[in-house]
Amino acid sequence: MAEERSYATTQEMAARYKLSDHTVRRKVMDGAWPCDRIGRLYRFSPSQQDEIAQIIAGKKPAAYDKDRINEALRMLSEPTRRDH
Numbered sequence: 001m002a003e004e005r006s007y008a009t010t011q012e013m014a015a016r017y018k019l020s021d022h023t024v025r026r027k028v029m030d031g032a033w034p035c036d037r038i039g040r041l042y043r044f045s046p047s048q049q050d051e052i053a054q055i056i057a058g059k060k061p062a063a064y065d066k067d068r069i070n071e072a073l074r075m076l077s078e079p080t081r082r083d084h
Helices: 010-017 021-029 046-057 066-077
Strands: 036-038 041-044
Touching: 010 021, 010 041, 010 046, 021 041, 041 046
Parallel strands: none
Antiparallel strands: 036 041
């Protein structure tokens, strides 16, 4: 019978990857790791845990690209040029 995995806590993820709780929360806040929020709590679904394992192994880039998003926001905030 297959073992059913459940949602992991911040503390469990920190222990799994030998990181501090703070580092796990920072990776979530920076968008590097996917997670679900329940109020102020972070929970990691089994599929999110698999994705994080791939990120750590270097097989998948972190999902959030700050530079790309900042560039898009900068372009959106620039006034449009209208030729009349």
